[in-house]
Amino acid sequence: MTASEQTFHRSNKQDDFESPDFYSIDDLLTEEHKMIRSAVREFVKREISPIIEDAAQRCVFPEHIVKKFGELGVFGPTIPVEYGGQGLDYISYGLMMQEIERGDSGMRSTASVQGSLVMFPIYKYGSEEQKRKFLPKLASGEFLGCFGLTEPDFGSNPSGMLSNFKDDGDHVILNGSKMWISNAPKADVAVVWAKNEQGRIKGLLVERGMEGFSTPEIHGKWSLRASITGELVFDNVRVPKSNILPDADGLKAPLSCLDNARYGIAWGALGAAMDCYESARKYSLERIQFGKPIGGFQLTQKKLAEMLTEITKAQLVCWRLGTLKQQGKASSAHISLAKRNNVAMALDIAREARQIHGGLGITGEYPIMRHQMNLESVVTYEGTHDIHLLILGNAITGISAF
Structure with missing residues (x-):
């Protein structure tokens, strides 16, 4: 254990997360996709979940995670192997972001920025010398x-x-x-x-x-x-x-980087929503009121049913967007729809899950309030909720509102 790790209190609470898959969307994934997801999920359970509540409560960045992210291969995983990346497809990248944000949006932000907003522009717009100098060190976590x-x-x-x-x-x-x-x-x-x-x-x-x-x-x-x-x-x-990046000229260059980051956010927000839903589902089966689990009451079941419905819809959106992205067919508007929908969905689920947890929902005993506070940033950064609506409006009508 490094000195950095020793600064964080490690929770003894077991992270036994299992993702909902009501429509058997796993059938649409390859074995490699599922292996990658499992590896990142286990990493989150082992390295992030035990310390994240303490880090968030004290507002401290767990800097030691950067090198571990590099070892895991989540920095720029779609970048070719010759530059230190993994050469993976965009569904693999999405699944990585889903699992990391299931742990914490801030941790996913660290990975998103490194891969989509730093490594991607250097790879796409940089000189060969710039790529060789920076990309391997960013991929390994030596550089942030x-x-x-x-x-x-x-x-x-x-x-x-x-x-x-x-x-x-x-x-x-x-x-x-x-x-x-x-x-x-x-x-x-x-x-x-x-x-x-x-x-x-x-x-x-x-x-x-x-x-x-x-x-x-x-x-x-x-x-x-x-x-x-x-x-x-x-x-x-x-x-x-x-x-100076030789091939970047005009606003289109940074916006293309933001498209990549927004794509990862659409998957990441889904991970946060899943975590809130699973916590609420399990809590509803354990919490006894009026002689039975609160999961047996109609209003609780309504909340859970609506959560699962929205998560399932978002899973399908992410999978389809991932296939379009891999084929080079995902437009900015496609990505805006997914980012806007999935973050709003995750915020709604966090708020409903907080109610199911009652007073405990505002404590660090459960991840709900941390996710909810995090998502208030995610709904604003990389294009606000309303700006993405107007991007869609432009795609629909052909008329820019701004």
Whole structure:
């Protein structure tokens, strides 16, 4: 056990989670898919579940998990093996995110950012030298990365960003700031989006230790408390031109990264919903009121039946979206529908599950309130609930509302 691990109290409560599969969706998965899911599920039970309540209660990031995630292979699993990835398909990636977020949304955020928002843009838009330098270390967990797009005054409208850079010989001079950046305070490298002197959005790899680059932590969060969040501040940072992503030009590049992350979120939110449902189902069979388990009362059964129905629908959405993604046919609107639906569904299930647990539902004895608080961030980041609605509206009508 490392020094980092020793800082966390390990719960003795057994994690005996089994996922609901009312429509036998496992029949649609390959044996490899199921083996990958089992491996990540066992990892979550062994490494995350015993410490996550303590980490969330104390608002401490379990940093030692980063290297263990790397060993498990959940960082950039769709990246080719030659760059340190696993060369897996997108359903495998989705199942990984489902299982990790079943443990905690903050832990899934750490993995999502590393794979979809740091490794993916370097792989897709980076030079061969950049790929060789950064991807293997990010895949192994030796490096932690972050993604700098959102600014204090520009969230849903990233095109208005103020961060900018100017030519300075073999370098550029970067100024500006980014806000609400997962992994930032511990990141070794940041994929930063900023405007050049012509006003075009470009991607830059800003490395820890560059003079004028700081990453202050954001404190006081009531959500994603086991994740670490911060700012990125650039004060005349000299970035080598060799750190500019050569094939990223315009807003389309960062948005393509967000599509990958949103895809993982759709699966992840399903994992959180499953955890809340399973906890509520088991509790309803154990809690006795008026002489029988509360699971025997009609209103409790109504809640559980509606939860299972929505989870089953979301499972089918994820599976179909995964097949489209693997075939290169998943549009931004397809992904928006899944992210928007599944996160809202998970929030509803967390709230209903909290009621079934009664007063115990607000304590760390059960995962419900932690999931509910986490999902309040998930419903906002990577495109708010309403922005995804408008993306769908644009796809339906052909008219942009923003």
